[in-house]
Amino acid sequence: MSNESSALASAATEADRVVKRQKNCSTKFADAVDGLLAAVNDSRNRLQDDSTENALNDLKQHVTQLGVSSELHDQTKQLHGAIAKLGKALEKAFVPDICKATRPVEFDQDTLNQVVAEHLFHEGRFAVGEKFIQEAGMANGESLKKPFEAMHQVLKEIRAHNLEPALHWVEEHRQELQRQPQAKGFEFKLYRLSFLNTLQQQGHKAALQYARQHFARFKDSNMPEIQRLMGSLCYTRRQSSSPYAEFNSPAQWDDVDHEFTRQCCGLLGQAYESPLLVCVAAGSVALPTLLKLASKVVGPQQHEFKTAPQLTVPLELGKEFIFHSTFACPVSREQSTAENPPKMLPCGHVLASQSILKIARGSVRTFKCPYCPAEATPQTCREIHFPDLAPLA
Ligand SMILES: [Zn+2]
Numbered sequence: 001m002s003n004e005s006s007a008l009a010s011a012a013t014e015a016d017r018v019v020k021r022q023k024n025c026s027t028k029f030a031d032a033v034d035g036l037l038a039a040v041n042d043s044r045n046r047l048q049d050d051s052t053e054n055a056l057n058d059l060k061q062h063v064t065q066l067g068v069s070s071e072l073h074d075q076t077k078q079l080h081g082a083i084a085k086l087g088k089a090l091e092k093a094f095v096p097d098i099c100k101a102t103r104p105v106e107f108d109q110d111t112l113n114q115v116v117a118e119h120l121f122h123e124g125r126f127a128v129g130e131k132f133i134q135e136a137g138m139a140n141g142e143s144l145k146k147p148f149e150a151m152h153q154v155l156k157e158i159r160a161h162n163l164e165p166a167l168h169w170v171e172e173h174r175q176e177l178q179r180q181p182q183a184k185g186f187e188f189k190l191y192r193l194s195f196l197n198t199l200q201q202q203g204h205k206a207a208l209q210y211a212r213q214h215f216a217r218f219k220d221s222n223m224p225e226i227q228r229l230m231g232s233l234c235y236t237r238r239q240s241s242s243p244y245a246e247f248n249s250p251a252q253w254d255d256v257d258h259e260f261t262r263q264c265c266g267l268l269g270q271a272y273e274s275p276l277l278v279c280v281a282a283g284s285v286a287l288p289t290l291l292k293l294a295s296k297v298v299g300p301q302q303h304e305f306k307t308a309p310q311l312t313v314p315l316e317l318g319k320e321f322i323f324h325s326t327f328a329c330p331v332s333r334e335q336s337t338a339e340n341p342p343k344m345l346p347c348g349h350v351l352a353s354q355s356i357l358k359i360a361r362g363s364v365r366t367f368k369c370p371y372c373p374a375e376a377t378p379q380t381c382r383e384i385h386f387p388d389l390a391p392l393a
Pocket residue numbers: 345347348349369370371372373374
């Protein structure tokens with residue numbers, strides 16, 4: 001178990017102790033109050049045939065015997081002790097000061113405002129977003145909101161199992177979508193779900209009618225799936241034995257929901273996931289490592305840690321945070337840029353253009369490839385372009 005999780009486990013144990021103490025305490029308090037009530041009732045009954053003084057004296061004695069005060073005092077003390085221990089355990093489990101791992105960055109306020117506003121609209125939180133653009137005094141707030149508003153209106157209908165607005169949107173944007181390779185198949189996906197929805201809501205006659213009306217266009221691209229959909233019509237009354245059970249899966253709606261967001265954001269020139277969300281998520285993945293690093297650097301190195309353009313150790317964020325391929329020269333270890341693009345030698349090995357010039361000591365001399373015996377001159381090396389390489393900065 002790692003340090004963090006064992007610290008968390010001991011905090012959880014302390015929390016259990018607090019709960020037990022609290023229960024104990026509450027039972028003891030209830031018992032004490034019951035005891036006191038019984039004593040008071042008892043002496044009230046005795047008032048009828050005894051003198052007031054005697055009754056009160058007896059009551060006083062009785063209460064002292066019960067020892068309520070010291071018992072409750074003890075209980076409360078133990079409860080507070082347990083709470084204090086829990087507080088300490090929690091402090092140990094969570095690093096209280098994350099500022100050690102941060103660095104002073106001067107944000108451009110307008111850009112930051114735009115990022116926050118776009119995030120709120122992207123997530124469909126329009127009331128908060130509107131308040132934000134109003135308070136931040138953003139002149140372009142409305143224009144940021146509009147495209148996302150349209151997207152969320154369609155999403156709302158999809159979530160209510162109404163695909164009409166989504167189909168309408170696709171029809172409106174068909175030409176633009178055809179230019180997007182990742183939009184391939186999306187339109188059929190919508191018609192397919194709409195067919196299944198018709199089948200479920202209105203029965204197989206209506207579904208067949210729907211298929212006749214809409215599937216002809218997709219016969220070249222999606223015939224096998226259309227055949228399966230038609231096959232499922234035979235099982236409308238025997239769904240429990242249907243081999244097409246997945247056609248009833250509610251996950252299909254989530255799938256279309258995500259896919260619509262993806263296509264819509266694609267056409268808007270926006271990322272599928274809110275960039276702010278991705279930044280915060282990446283930051284929280286990196287934070288434990290950064291904190292560990294920050295606690296190890298001392299003295300003058302601290303300044304370097306806060307200002308150096310690059311970290312001294314690589315920080316693995318995981319696949320979900322990789323959006324483009326990057327090319328790092330195997331010789332210089334530097335990432336390629338527009339000024340220093342990757343180039344392929346005739347032997348097939350790829351180096352950064354500056355590394356080639358360095359190895360060849362100029363642009364005309366013959367040099368040996370660092371990775372095989374083949375020879376080349378800088379002129380015989382060809383610049384290469386990776387299709388999904390991050391835009392060369
Ligand atoms: Zn080579």
